[in-house]
Amino acid sequence: MASNIKSDLFLTNKTSFACARQSIPSVTRAASNGFVAARAMKSGTEALNLERPLRRIEFDAVTRRGSGGKFGIYGGKYVPETLMSCLGKLEAEFNFVLHDAEFQAELATALRDYVGRETPLYFAERLTDHYKNENGEGPDIYLKREDLNHCGAHKMNNAIAQAMIARRMGRQRVVAATGAGQHGIATAAACAKLSLDCTIFMGSEDMEKQASNVFLIKLLGAQVTQVEGSFKDASSEAIRQWVNDLEGSYYLTGTVVGPHPCPSMVREFQSIIGRETRRQAMERWGGRPDVVVACIGSGSNALGIFHEFIGDEGVRLVGVEAAGFGLNSGRHAATLATGHVGVYHGAMSYLMQDQEGQVLGAHSVGVGLQYPGVGPELSFLKDTGRAEFYTVTDKEALNAYQLLSRLEGIIPAMEAAHAFAYLDKLCPTLPDSTKVVVNCSGRGDKDAPMFFQHQPTLNA
């Protein structure tokens, strides 16, 4: 089935691969390379259950994930032939740098001196008190302070590492797509530092809403190319640009979606979050976290903190998606909660799609969560029951944004506010002194104007 090059270069989902709840192994695996033979499987119409009870974890399957770019049935390389050899080269380079002492040393220095790592594991005393019940019992809440990174979010961990890879590969031009602008800013900054030319593709809808970010990207020396539409259109255009110039340019992906090796690469570079957390937890209380909570747009900050603990059976992994105006409103970004399996941007994963397999638009007050897909590895963690996924609405996120500001003097990114909002439901269920680590994936100064619009009469 030829894919229409004029639309997405990666195969979009033309038919829906409906995934019945319990029957993962029964979905026929399509060929992982080349074009997908479409097999329409219409499932029952029920939405996938949110509060899935934890099953016995199949650790074999879990630890074997990621080999060959597949996480169970998810992931893969659903791309045209033109990109196959490029992806192969990228994978080879990635595998090389993983073990190259010189690269690792240079990256470690950059992370320490440029990005400002390691980030603290901060005990949120007032937030902890807030969630104590009448007996004074409740979990101990820690924040992993990714908001303190250079450029204000976890995005830089990945951008700097990939920019270094681009330079190693001798690629002079870097292209990337951005929604809200955070990945664009991080990429532009990393390219400035490493003297790489940088072009950021941004959807016209987003550019209007994020004029400041557009300015910052230009200030950092990058070019901004406007694309009609939103993030998914910008992504496609960026990829098109890349394919036209495979020898000289490098497509810097911001998150754990896309064809192999992109999800694994980004996860690997973000996994420093979890590694530091493990060590810091050991130093602080001589143990591991009991629960790790993170917001989920496509999943990079979540995988960054989860990855380290996936093999630790006693650690609960909780992902929080955006329910926007509510799951029944049709205006949300809760891919894992309401989506069905399909192929999008080169990988098989859960995807928000209609009955005809057309990709739906996503909405959230946290603009960085506005993605109708999700990383394949997260789809796998959901199906195996290793991680749990919930959702919070725009309103709940806005309240959490204000609560953390008031109680701890930390203004979280609106995306991260979704993770904090879930604490309202989570904490009452946890025994006393349970150690909860929330990934504070970014700072929220960028969201202040928008919050102002929602709360114009904010009084002291």
Next chain:
Amino acid sequence: MAASIKAPPSSSSRIFPTLPRPQPLSPFKPARFTASPSPTRQLRSTISCTLVRDSAVRMDAPAQSRRPDSFGRFGSFGGKYVPETLMHALSQLESAFHALAGDDDFQKELDGILKDYVGRESPLYFAERLTEHYKRPNGEGPHIYLKREDLNHTGAHKINNAVAQALLAKRLGKNRIIAETGAGQHGVATATVCARFGLQCIIYMGAQDMERQALNVFRMRLLGAEVRPVHSGTATLKDATSEAIRDWVTNVETTHYILGSVAGPHPYPVMVREFHAVIGKETRRQAFEKWGGKPEVLVACVGGGSNAMGLFHEFVDDKEVRLIGVEAAGFGLDSGKHAATLTKGEVGVLHGAMSYLLQDEDGQIVEPHSISAGLDYPGVGPEHSFLKDIGRAEYYSCTDEEAMEAFKRLSRLEGIIPALETSHALAFLEKLCPTLPDGAKVVLNCSGRGDKDVQTAIKYLQV
């Protein structure tokens, strides 16, 4: 005794008797020192001390090492020019400060907060492309390092002091905090720590500033602080400061005033300096780890002077380390619209301390101007005045235009967007680097990040 003027009338020579402290003055008005010392002025003291603008005389070590002395003086600068009502609060503050300096528990608590909450230590970052940029045609040039205070929580060095003073206030049993703010950065830092420690927070801000900085006002309110507009005077920083002091006088039993810089009456200059001194301490250790030595030149922007003192203090006694402060020359030093206090100011008393300040012939405060709100202060910390006069530190200035060029330059070369305040220090590298020998180690205090300056930059740059 007739006073003699040692310099042309337009310069800053003034004669000051070493009288005991003048009559208690209202802290809201600067002391008036008449322009030309008339021969009819009868000075009772037989000792007169001439202070010229450029002191060629270096004072010896003993006086220099008492920074400050027990009266809170740095040479003749500093002191406590306040009404009686505040004297007790200041003494109490001073005792508490000295007690806590030796209190291990306090230090441990503070260190923990600086690490986990503020995100210290901040890196000493080798700016490779900036260093390349300043290499001369033969490949020689200094090595430029940035002390990354921009990575701190809230994005500037201000929080180091805010956090420590909030802890101090709690120790004193004071649950009500007040502060003044110009652009809002110190206000945001104060509101932040008050949220963290559960303290009531009131920020005084000039009504004009509130209009220009609506976003910062909103942030302070989001953090739970009350922002009170000040309409008196020119409705800017100096008026907000006066109002804050007025509030403090009225509520001194329950209230602690978190002053944002190394200005104000003793013990504030020394306290704020001590709380920022962590910057210099870390720098010394990091420099040693990185190149086995000390920095040769330290560069920092100077508004009130807190980030500069924070970096300099550790190295003041290391004679071979050059200390360079960069003020705001606004539209130019001759334009009358600038904030270059140490270059163009004269000695007077403002907000409780004797120091250089921008004043007119009648001793009225001149409204300063800088594109960067944080440098837009007509005074300067007394310790800087002292370091200038003894020649220990050098002070220069850069215009708005030079600062904006530097703002763009660092963004483009290193992917770090500096605060406009910091951009002044960066701008000075243009003049400094060509004069430095090959391999000279320069450490510049990157005192804040520039996200807050986006609107200003958009207007100015029309990008």
